[in-house]
Every structure is written in C-alpha cells, then in structure tokens.
Amino acid sequence: MKKEELFETLQDLDDAFIREAEDHSVKKVKTRNLYAYASIAAVFVLALIAGIIFREKKPVTFGTSSAPESVQAESEERHYIYPERLVSINPSYPVSAIKDMDAQSFRVSDQYLKWFSDYREKAEASSGLQAQMMPYCQALIGNVLAESGENAVCSPLNTYIAFSMLAEVTDGNTRRQLLDMLGAEDIETLRRNVSSLWNSNYADTPVLKSLLANSVWIDQAAGFNEKALSRLAETYYASSVSGDMSSSEMLEALKAWINDNTGGLLKDYVDSMQLDPETILMLASTIYYKAAWINCFYTDETKAEIFHGEKGDKTVQMMHSHDSQGVYYGEKYTAVRLSLQDSGFMYFLLPEEGTDVSALASDPEVYEMLTRKTDIDEATKQEERWAFPMVNLSVPRFSVSGSTDLKNVLAAVGATDVLEAGKADFSPLTAAEGMFLSSAEHTARVEIDEDGITAAAYTVLALTGGMPPEEVIDFVLDRPFLFVITGFDGSLLFSGIVRNID
Amino acid sequence: MEDEKILQLYLDRNELAIHESAEKYGAYCRAVAMNILGDPDDAEECVNDTWFKAWNAIPPASPADLRTYLGKISRNLAFDRYRTEHRDKRGSGEEALLLDELEEIVSGHEDASSSLIARELLSEIRQFLALQTKEKRVMFVRRYWYADSVTAIARRLGVSENRVSVTLNRLRKKLKDHLNQRGYDL
Numbered sequence: 190m191k192k193e194e195l196f197e198t199l200q201d202l203d204d205a206f207i208r209e210a211e212d213h214s215v216k217k218v219k220t221r222n223l224y225a226y227a228s229i230a231a232v233f234v235l236a237l238i239a240g241i242i243f244r245e246k247k248p249v250t251f252g253t254s255s256a257p258e259s260v261q262a263e264s265e266e267r268h269y270i271y272p273e274r275l276v277s278i279n280p281s282y283p284v285s286a287i288k289d290m291d292a293q294s295f296r297v298s299d300q301y302l303k304w305f306s307d308y309r310e311k312a313e314a315s316s317g318l319q320a321q322m323m324p325y326c327q328a329l330i331g332n333v334l335a336e337s338g339e340n341a342v343c344s345p346l347n348t349y350i351a352f353s354m355l356a357e358v359t360d361g362n363t364r365r366q367l368l369d370m371l372g373a374e375d376i377e378t379l380r381r382n383v384s385s386l387w388n389s390n391y392a393d394t395p396v397l398k399s400l401l402a403n404s405v406w407i408d409q410a411a412g413f414n415e416k417a418l419s420r421l422a423e424t425y426y427a428s429s430v431s432g433d434m435s436s437s438e439m440l441e442a443l444k445a446w447i448n449d450n451t452g453g454l455l456k457d458y459v460d461s462m463q464l465d466p467e468t469i470l471m472l473a474s475t476i477y478y479k480a481a482w483i484n485c486f487y488t489d490e491t492k493a494e495i496f497h498g499e500k501g502d503k504t505v506q507m508m509h510s511h512d513s514q515g516v517y518y519g520e521k522y523t524a525v526r527l528s529l530q531d532s533g534f535m536y537f538l539l540p541e542e543g544t545d546v547s548a549l550a551s552d553p554e555v556y557e558m559l560t561r562k563t564d565i566d567e568a569t570k571q572e573e574r575w576a577f578p579m580v581n582l583s584v585p586r587f588s589v590s591g592s593t594d595l596k597n598v599l600a601a602v603g604a605t606d607v608l609e610a611g612k613a614d615f616s617p618l619t620a621a622e623g624m625f626l627s628s629a630e631h632t633a634r635v636e637i638d639e640d641g642i643t644a645a646a647y648t649v650l651a652l653t654g655g656m657p658p659e660e661v662i663d664f665v666l667d668r669p670f671l672f673v674i675t676g677f678d679g680s681l682l683f684s685g686i687v688r689n690i691d
Numbered sequence: 692m693e694d695e696k697i698l699q700l701y702l703d704r705n706e707l708a709i710h711e712s713a714e715k716y717g718a719y720c721r722a723v724a725m726n727i728l729g730d731p732d733d734a735e736e737c738v739n740d741t742w743f744k745a746w747n748a749i750p751p752a753s754p755a756d757l758r759t760y761l762g763k764i765s766r767n768l769a770f771d772r773y774r775t776e777h778r779d780k781r782g783s784g785e786e787a788l789l790l791d792e793l794e795e796i797v798s799g800h801e802d803a804s805s806s807l808i809a810r811e812l813l814s815e816i817r818q819f820l821a822l823q824t825k826e827k828r829v830m831f832v833r834r835y836w837y838a839d840s841v842t843a844i845a846r847r848l849g850v851s852e853n854r855v856s857v858t859l860n861r862l863r864k865k866l867k868d869h870l871n872q873r874g875y876d877l
Contacts (some may be wrong), residue, residue, distance in 0.1 A: 192794040193774060198809045199835055200767055203817055204759045210832035211719075211758075213825065214847045302731045309732075484842045487851055511853045512841055513788050577788060579856070 292481075295395045304394060305531070312678035315385040316561065319679040321372040322349060322382075323560050325602075326681045328370070331551035332598045333631065334671070334686045338499075340589035342633035342644070342685035346390065346676070347476045348595065353383045354403065354425055354472045355626075358417055359607060361614040366604040380424045387426065389678040390476075397531040398479040399676065402450045403427040406443055406471035408434035413470065417617040427472070440464050443473070447647075450475040458632060458647060470618075478644065478674075478682060480529040486510055486584070486639040496585050497668045498689035505585040505690045507667070508639055514580040516662065519554050522671075525580060525664045533675030533682070535642065537584065537666055546669040546686055555671075561679035583665040587690050588636040588643075595629035635672075635685050642674065644683050694757040701749040708749075709742040716761050723762050724769035726838035727786045733776075737768040744768070766836070785840050792859070793835065796867045798876070812875060819869045823862070830855055831862050 295301050326345040333343040349371060356367035356379060364376065373379035392399040403425045405418060409432055421427045430446075432439040444459045454477075464471075486508040494507040515534075517524040521544045526534040538555065540546050549555055562568040596608060606612040613625040635644035666687075674683040692711050700708035720741050724734035741764045754760035773786055820828050826848060833839040833847065841859070845852040 190797040190800070192790045192797055193770075194809070195793045195797050196770065196790060196835065197767075198813055199816070200763060200770075201813055202820075202832065202836055204756045206817075206820060206828065206832050207759045207762065207836055208756060209825070210829045210837065211762075213829045302735055305731045484840070484852070490851065490853070511856050513791075577791065 290395055292395045301394075308389075308392060308531070308677065311385075311388040315382075315389040315678050315680075318382055318385060319681075320560050320562075322680070323556050325349060325370060325372055326559075326684075327551070327553075327556045328602045329595075329598050330681075330684045332601055333593045333595070334684065335547040335550040338688075339591055340686060340688050341591035341593065342589055342635045342683065343593070343631055344476065344633060344644075344683050345681040346386065347474060347682075348631065350383060350386070350401070350403070350425070351472070351474050353379055354421060354427070354474065355607070357421060357424070358472075358618040359614055360616045361606075363606040363612065363614040366606055370599070370602040370604045383425065386678075386680060390676045390680055390682075392531065392677070394531070396481065397529075398477060399532065399682075400450070400477040401426075401475070402477075403472070403474045404446060405429045406434070406439070406473065407431045408470065414618055420617075421472070425474075434464060443471070447473065447475065451477050454643065455634070455647060476682070478532075478642075480532040480641065482641050483528040483530050484510060484512055485641070488639050491586070491639060494583070494585075495667060496690050499669055500689045503690055505587070508584045508586060510580075510582045512580065512582070513577050514582060514664075515575045515577060516580060516664070517558055517575050519552070519558065521552060521554070522549055523664065524558065525582060526575075529641075529674075532677050533679060535637075536673040536675070537664070538671040538673070539664065539666060539668070540670070546671055546688065549671045550684075550686065555673075559673060559675065559679075559681065579661040581661065581663045581665075583663070583667065584637070585666060585687075585690055586636075586638045587687055588634065589685055589687050589690075590632070590634035591685075592630060592632040595631045596626070599626070599629065633683070633685070635674075635683055644674070698749065698753065698757060701746065702753070709746060712742055712745065712757075712761060713738075716758055719758060720761055720765035723765045723837060726840075727766065727769040727773055729785060733772055734769065737765055737772060740768050741765045766838075786838055789834060789838055792863060795863050796870070812870070815870055815873055815875065816866065819866055826850075827858055827862060830858055834859055 290298065290300070322345070326349075329343060329345050329348060334341045352367060352371060356364050356371065356376065359367060368375065368379060371379060371382075373382055387401055390399050391401055403421070405421055405427045407413065407418075407429070418429070422429060428446075430439075430442060432442070440462070443464070444462060447459050447462075448456060487510075490509045491506050492509070493504050495502050496505040496507075515526045517526075519538075522538045522540045524536050524538045526536045528534055536559070538549050540549055558571075558574075562571050599605065599608060606614070607626045610625040632647055633644070635642065637643070669686065669688045671686050672684065673681060676682050692715065697708055697711045697715065700711060717738060720738045721734055724737040725731065728734050728737070741761055744764050745761060748764075752760075770786075777787075820831060823831070829848065830844055833844045834841070839847070841852050841855045845855045848855070
C-alpha cells in the first residue's frame with residue numbers, strides 16, 4: 190500500500206473521532222504566542238553628500254513620490270513629526286492590509302486570501318531578480334562577513350537599494366561600475382528591479398511586517414538638479430526634508446525619522462549619530478522586518494549550555510526543538526532552515542569541524558543553495574537536495590553586531606570611480622566637480638530568541654568634495670556559524686556570522 | 692443557522708444552503724484544505740467546490756454531522772488536488788511531511804487489493820484508536836486527518852512539540868504492530 194492510499198483510507202474515519210479532535214482543545218497556562226512578531230529587523234542607509242559648491246542655488250522643490258501602482262489604491266501618507274519650518278514631502282506608502290484583526294483571525298479571513306494572492310503575484314514578478322543580485326550579495330557578504338574576525342552582520346537587500354540610489358545620482362563610468370556591481374544592464378533596468386523588489390518585499394499585515402522606506406535630506410542652502418531629486422522620490426519612494434543641515438533641529442528630525450521607521454530598534458546607534466557640518470545631502474533608507482517562526486521555540490525547553498566561541502567557551506541560553514526540518518548537506522557545511530510565517534527562511538550554516546566559518550561566506554555552494562531557481566526542473570532538483578529528517582535542533586539565543594566599511598566591497602567589485610574625487614561623476618545631481626564617496630560605514634545587529642529575530646543595521650555613505658579618503662540528526666549550533674535570512678521572494682534580507690556570544 | 696435548517700435548505704433545493712454553509716463552515720473547511728495544500732488560492736477553490744459537491748450529494752445523502760461531512764469533502768478535494776500537483780515529484784510542506792510519516796506504516800508498494808482491504812483496514816484503525824487515550828487519539832486525528840502541524844497540535848493540546856512528536860512516533864509504530872498482528876502487511 191502507498192502512503193497516499195493510507196491517507197485516503199483515513200478519510201472515512203468515524204465522525205465521532207473527527208468531531209472529538211476538532212472540539213478538543215486545552216487552554217495553555219503559559220503564554221506562547223505563535224504569532225508574536227518574532228523578528229524585527231531594521232536597516233538604515235545614510236548617504237552623506239557634503240562639501241560641494243553648486244552653481245545652482247535656487248530652493249529645492251521635490252516631486253511628490255508615490256507608492257507602487259499596485260498598492261496606491263490603499264495608500265496613505267506616513268506622518269513623521271518634523272519641525273514646522275522644515276520642508277517635508279512624504280510619499281504615499283501602503284497602509285496595513287488589515288487593521289484591528291489579530292494574526293489568527295487574519296489567517297483564515299477572506300482579506301488574507303486576497304492579500305496573499307497579491308503578495309504572491311508580486312513575489313513571482315521579481316522571481317528572476319534574486320539570481321541577478323546574487324553576485325552582488327556574494328561580494329557583499331564575502332567582504333563584510335569574511336573580512337571581520339568578530340561577529341558581523343549585514344543586509345544585502347538594503348545595501349542594494351542604497352547603492353541603487355547612489356547609482357541614480359551618478360553618471361558615466363561611475364554609474365556603469367555601480368550598475369555592474371548591482372547586476373543591472375542600465376539604469377532603467379535597475380529602476381524596474383528596485384521597484385519590483387520593493388513590491389515583493391513590502392508587507393504590512395497582522396502576521397508579517399516588512400516595511401521599506403527611503404528619504405532625502407538636503408541642506409536648504411544647497412542647490413541640486415531638481416529632476417534627479419524628483420527621480421529619487423518617484424522611483425525610490427523617498428520622502429524629502431530640507432533645512433539647515435548644521436542645525437540640531439535637522440539632526441533631531443533625521444533621528445526621529447529613523448526611529449519611526451525602525452521601531453526605535455537602533456536607538457543606541459541613532460542617539461550617537463552626528464552630522465558633519467559640511468553635509469549638504471543625505472540619502473536614508475530603512476527596512477523594518479517582523480515575522481514569526483512557523484514553529485516557535487518553547488521557553489521551557491531553553492537551557493544553559495556551552496557555546497564554544499573563538500574567544501573561548503561561554504555559557505549561553507540554548508533553545509531547543511525536535512521537529513522535521515529542511516537539512517542541506519554541503520561539501521563544507523550542513524544547513525538547517527527554519528520557516529518564517531508568510532516570509533522566507535532563516536538558514537543556519539554550521540561548518541564542518543576544522544572549516545573556518547569565514548570560508549562559508551565566500552563559498553559558491555552557499556550562494557547556489559540560496560539562489561531560487563525559476564526553471565521548474567532546476568527548482569525541483571534543487572529542492573531534492575534538501576532532506577527532511579527529524580532534527581534535534583539547538584540554537585543559542587544571540588545578539589550580534591558589527592561594523593564595517595563598504596568601500597571594501599566597492600573596491601572588490603571594481604566600482605572604484607565613485608571613490609575618487611577626480612573620477613566620480615555626480616552630474617545628474619550637480620554640475621559641481623570634485624565630489625566623491627569618502628566613507629561607507631555599515632553597522633548591523635541581529636538578535637534571536639524563542640519568539641524570533643530582532644535585527645537592525647545602518648550604512649553611512651559619505652560623499653565629500655575634499656581630499657579623497659531522515660534520520661534523526663543533532664544540529665547543535667554551539668560553535669561559530671553563519672546565518673542568512675531571506676524574504677518571501679527569496680531576497681537576502683540579512684546575513685551574519687556568530688563567532689562569540691556575549 | 693442550525694445544521695438541521697441548513698440541511699433542510701439542501702433538501703428543499705434552496706440555494707441559500709450554499710450561502711449558509713459557507714457562512715458557518717467556510718473557515719473550518721478552508722483550514723482543512725489549507726493544511727493539506729498550503730496555498731490559500733487552491734484551498735479557496737476546494738472550499739468553493741465543497742459546496743457544489745454537497746449540493747449534488749444532498750439529497751439523497753442526509754449527513755448526521757454536517758460540519759464533519761463538509762470537512763470530509765474538503766479534505767478529499769484538497770488531497771485530490773495535492774496528488775494532481777505532485778504527481779511526478781515529492782511535494783513540500785506539511786502534507787509531504789505527514790505522508791512520509793505514514794510511510795512508516797505501509798510498504799509503499801503498489802497493491803492491487805488495496806481498495807478491497809481499505810474498509811477492513813479502516814475498521815482496524817478505528818479499533819486501534821478507540822483503545823488509545825483521548826489525548827493520543829486527538830493527536831493522531833489532528834495530524835493524519837486534519838493534517839495539522841506538530842506545532843499546531845502542541846498549541847491546541849497545551850503540551851510541548853516534543854511530546855507530540857514522540858507520541859505520534861510511538862502511535863505509528865504501535866499501529867503498524869497492531870495491523871501486523873492482525874495479518875495486515877501493508
């Protein structure tokens with residue numbers, strides 16, 4: 190007999206058993222909210238453009254940006270509290286798919302079906318993009334994670350959007366190099382890609398929050414090409430603020446915007462943020478991400494156990510589960526993936542004994558594993574490489590953070606013109622010469638616990654005009670490992686290496 | 692509306708029967724189909740088909756338990772669809788996992804007499820389940836009839852997932868032994 194036939198045979202089980210199983214339910218004493226938002230991730234990208242003399246000094250006016258067409262009908266302006274005298278134009282963003290409904294009610298409602306159908310269509314529309322982006326992701330993760338000897342985290346998707354905005358305000362070879370880095374043939378293709386990624390990664394429901402936002406911050410005394418700024422607003426949904434960049438008022442407004450868009454998750458970083466008085470323009474981008482584990486960990490199964498970090502052993506809180514999980518056996522690693530409600534997966538990659546975890550960050554097999562295939566046969570073959578045994582999973586609660594300079598990434602992929610004052614071409618933005626990217630700092634934090642993930646990061650790109658600068662297996666994450674968090678469309682949202690746990 | 696009244700609407704060929712069924716048992720049937728298919732669109736189509744199948748079956752059928760009757764139709768439709776979609780390859784999601792679990796009980800080979808023994812087999816399974824505690828029986832039915840995830844069962848019963856997994860594992864082994872002892876080599 191085949192397993193399917195047995196399942197069919199059970200179809201005619203006694204009504205009494207079926208009714209009993211439906212009506213029997215025990216109220217739990219402990220609160221275990223499956224739909225508690227398990228993961229909160231936030232990424233900020235701030236591009237600081239400073240120290241440039243502009244010919245054009247007329248006041249900047251901004252085009253009104255809009256949300257993607259598909260969500261315009263249900264959009265509203267987000268209102269942040271800016272000082273009154275700051276010019277502020279906010280683009281329309283989608284409103285929550287459902288308000289005043291809890292996650293469980295939403296999951297069985299007609300609204301959910303409608304939303305999910307739309308969401309899936311958008312994800313399918315961007316399904317080919319992840320493969321195009323993968324070389325960029327590989328370069329980013331390889332550089333940011335492997336180069337660091339400490340814990341490290343980054344957000345491929347958010348830095349991709351940030352560098353796309355940077356490409357938008359450049360031209361000539363500078364833009365060409367950035368486009369090559371981002372895997373786009375031309376700027377029009379890049380615009381379509383970003384729009385598609387935005388659509389497929391934007392979700393605001395009682396179950397999942399994956400919110401993207403961009404903004405442009407301009408010194409009121411400076412002049413910019415209005416068309417370039419309008420383009421940033423229209424294509425990248427960037428809200429616009431203008432004021433005295435050297436004022437504390439402007440700094441506080443920027444901090445408020447970031448905190449609003451990240452739920453205050455990166456407040457420690459934001460609090461210590463300073464603006465260079467020479468700054469005349471900033472591009473800021475955020476992603477805010479909250480998703481529940483489909484199979485959550487139970488707190489009563491969490492125990493104090495040893496994590497063998499690179500700096501020595503440390504007692505940590507180890508979470509446990511015993512369930513069937515997707516397991517991938519790579520040449521140098523074993524990976525387990527945990528599903529996130531209505532989103533992608535969190536992959537945990539444990540290197541083979543003797544293999545440095547850094548090696549995984551640049552291992553082509555990892556990116557092959559993460560690249561979602563669009564061809565059905567290839568996708569089937571790829572899926573067949575995953576086994577689904579019972580897994581005794583042990584994952585430490587952790588909070589890791591790190592900071593790195595993204596200029597290394599730019600240099601590694603050959604996008605070097607933007608780093609040099611004599612070569613960087615910002616002509617779409619200004620006729621002034623001598624502008625270049627002087628720093629590109631990326632800082633991130635990811636935390637996980639029984640409920641899920643909390644993550645945050647920001648990147649500061651500074652441009653100045655001065656001098657250039659089946660079996661049952663045990664999968665125990667008790668030693669350094671790599672993780673990757675993906676979205677519903679397969680986009681790489683976050684990645685990191687955990688070497689030590691404080 | 693009470694089940695008796697809904698049933699009467701079916702018997703009277705009053706199309707309100709479909710509306711009332713959907714109103715009262717739409718979420719239930721959707722959950723059954725969704726567990727098997729894992730896709731809201733597919734699940735919704737199964738639920739819509741459920742009303743029409745019930746419309747064609749009643750009369751002459753006159754189910755004593757309307758909710759379970761409709762749930763069975765949804766389960767059947769959902770599984771038919773699942774099999775069609777995964778004719779040539781292993782599926783993914785909860786249904787694929789629980790089918791793999793059921794494979795521990797059967798040989799997996801083609802058997803011409805399968806359909807003949809299904810009724811007898813069901814009788815043995817019924818006896819087996821009747822001998823179990825209520826909690827174990829509910830776990831089994833939730834997993835292999837409703838296709839619930841282990842997590843969902845654990846939450847419903849207020850126990851750990853580990854306990855559900857271990858209990859189901861033991862139940863499968865015991866059921867296999869129970870059937871073997873009675874001459875069933877599936």
